[in-house]
Amino acid sequence: MKLPAMHEVQAQMGEWVLRSGAFSVVPKALARASGAVALADATLRNQPAPIAPTPAWCIATIGAARLLRYESVPGVPPRDPILLCPSLINRLYILDLKADISTVQQLRNDGHAVYGIDWGNPGPAEHGVGFEGFTLRLRSLLQRACEDAGVGKMHVLGHCLGGTLATALAAVDDAHMQSLINLTVPLHFGDDSMLSKWIRAPFFDAQLVVDVVGHVPPWLTQPAFQVLKPMGQASKVLRLLQSLDKPQFLEFFRCLETWINDNVSIPDAFFVDLNERLYRKNDLAGGRLTMPSIAAAPVHFENVRIPVMTIAAQEDHIVPVASAVPPHARFPHAGNRLEVLPGGHIGAVVGGLARKRLWPALLEFMQQHALPAAPSQPAKKPVRKRKTSTVRSS
Amino acid sequence: MNNESSKSSAGHTQKQRKPQDTLPEELLEKMVGALEGPLNSVTERLLSSRVVVWPLSAAVNVGLRGARAVQRRMPGHKATHTQEHKQ
Numbered sequence: 001m002k003l004p005a006m007h008e009v010q011a012q013m014g015e016w017v018l019r020s021g022a023f024s025v026v027p028k029a030l031a032r033a034s035g036a037v038a039l040a041d042a043t044l045r046n047q048p049a050p051i052a053p054t055p056a057w058c059i060a061t062i063g064a065a066r067l068l069r070y071e072s073v074p075g076v077p078p079r080d081p082i083l084l085c086p087s088l089i090n091r092l093y094i095l096d097l098k099a100d101i102s103t104v105q106q107l108r109n110d111g112h113a114v115y116g117i118d119w120g121n122p123g124p125a126e127h128g129v130g131f132e133g134f135t136l137r138l139r140s141l142l143q144r145a146c147e148d149a150g151v152g153k154m155h156v157l158g159h160c161l162g163g164t165l166a167t168a169l170a171a172v173d174d175a176h177m178q179s180l181i182n183l184t185v186p187l188h189f190g191d192d193s194m195l196s197k198w199i200r201a202p203f204f205d206a207q208l209v210v211d212v213v214g215h216v217p218p219w220l221t222q223p224a225f226q227v228l229k230p231m232g233q234a235s236k237v238l239r240l241l242q243s244l245d246k247p248q249f250l251e252f253f254r255c256l257e258t259w260i261n262d263n264v265s266i267p268d269a270f271f272v273d274l275n276e277r278l279y280r281k282n283d284l285a286g287g288r289l290t291m292p293s294i295a296a297a298p299v300h301f302e303n304v305r306i307p308v309m310t311i312a313a314q315e316d317h318i319v320p321v322a323s324a325v326p327p328h329a330r331f332p333h334a335g336n337r338l339e340v341l342p343g344g345h346i347g348a349v350v351g352g353l354a355r356k357r358l359w360p361a362l363l364e365f366m367q368q369h370a371l372p373a374a375p376s377q378p379a380k381k382p383v384r385k386r387k388t389s390t391v392r393s394s
Numbered sequence: 395m396n397n398e399s400s401k402s403s404a405g406h407t408q409k410q411r412k413p414q415d416t417l418p419e420e421l422l423e424k425m426v427g428a429l430e431g432p433l434n435s436v437t438e439r440l441l442s443s444r445v446v447v448w449p450l451s452a453a454v455n456v457g458l459r460g461a462r463a464v465q466r467r468m469p470g471h472k473a474t475h476t477q478e479h480k481q
Contacts, residue, residue, distance in 0.1 A: 018416070019414065019416055019417055020416065020417055021416030021417055021418045021419070024416055025416070025418060194438055194441060194442040197442040197447060198442070198447060198451075201447045201448065201450070201451035202448060202451060202452075203448070203451040203452040203454070203455040204451040204454065204455070205455055205458070208455065208458045208459065208462065209458060211458075211462050212458050212461045212462050212465065227441065229434065229438075230434055230437035230438055230441060231429040231430060231433050231434040231437060232434070234429050235426050235429040235430045235434075238422060238425060238426045238429065239426060241422070242419075242422055242423070242426070
């Protein structure tokens with residue numbers, strides 16, 4: 001039997017010692033402790049996270065909803081304008097989360113005039129406003145944005161339920177829409193996800209919820225969304241622990257947590273429509289959803305005649321691929337595009353892959369389906385000189 | 395083409411290999427993996443099973459009915475918009 005040479009034994013032992021972390025555990029622990037202190041300090045001091053960095057002006061309001069126009073980048077040749085339509089229950093600034101993680105900034109840097117809808121926290125003006133009512137509001141705000149930009153049509157990017165509204169509008173009235181970009185948008189509600197199963201539970205009554213609480217507040221919806229990924233909170237804590245020594249990650253974490261905890265209430269009638277007509281009866285995908293104040297015929301995906309880009313996230317636990325992707329095949333335009341990105345519901349928008357895949361694909365699609373002629377006149381001066389560095393408050 | 399690229403990358407493995415994680419880091423990563431993977435899917439399956447969903451929805455329903463009844467008996471109670479519509 002041949003004994004290993006001394007230098008081999010030494011090398012092996014050295015590797016074991018390094019692997020055990022004997023030399024790196026303490027410095028890493030100190031760096032993480034320092035990160036934890038910095039995070040705690042910022043939290044205890046209520047230091048605001050650097051969210052929504054792009055300056056924006058409110059140019060119109062309907063009830064709690066505000067139409068914002070983002071400041072354009074000087075010196076960049078102008079391209080088609082775009083309207084961002086986020087979910088009703090989340091804030092718009094997920095698309096403008098922080099300086100280097102911002103869909104808005106990408107669009108602006110490419111020369112697009114960017115408009116966004118902040119649906120705001122529903123109040124008395126939103127009582128009884130259902131799916132159809134919000135689709136009408138979207139139509140009015142889109143029209144207003146087109147007037148402001150001096151164009152007849154503009155691209156619309158719908159995120160989550162905002163995209164559901166935009167798709168419904170595109171099916172019945174696409175007069176002001178150049179193209180539609182659906183970013184993790186639920187369209188087929190008969191999927192097998194946990195959220196669908198819960199909503200379709202036999203004794204769950206959305207009307208009863210609304211009768212008791214009115215507009216459904218975040219303290220009711222937020223825990224429900226957290227339970228959809230049962231181990232999500234625990235794994236989040238461990239991921240944070242892993243990255244406490246990275247200041248950039250901590251800043252991103254604070255911004256994202258601010259957004260996650262900045263939910264708004266779900267308007268009462270919209271909540272009932274969402275549960276009863278969309279989730280339980282699957283009326284939208286089934287072609288049974290009617291919006292008589294906009295069009296006599298029910299909403300059919302086959303009637304969406306503008307180009308549609310569908311972006312879904314593989315590990316999305318809120319809008320699974322089974323909800324976002326199958327309806328895409330029913331949109332008739334030949335220039336449609338489908339992208340299924342790795343990541344979750346939020347990760348697809350603000351994760352590293354957003355930079356690598358989402359934004360380039362988005363800009364390419366908009367270029368492919370650009371308006372026939374670029375707007376000749378520059379964006380108008382703000383109507384209301386109310387500059388909002390953040391779009392959180394409503 | 396693919397073979398070529400894999401060969402060339404194999405040739406540089408020694409140079410390009412990332413330093414291996416220490417054991418505590420690897421353990422932490424495995425814990426996260428387990429939480430986000432199998433543990434999450436098992437809990438998800440459990441929480442979306444009828445055994446949980448049916449009684450839970452029944453309990454929520456009873457609780458909400460109780461809350462509504464109490465609300466209606468409270469002085470100065472105003473029906474919500476949707477209640478007004480029903481009436």
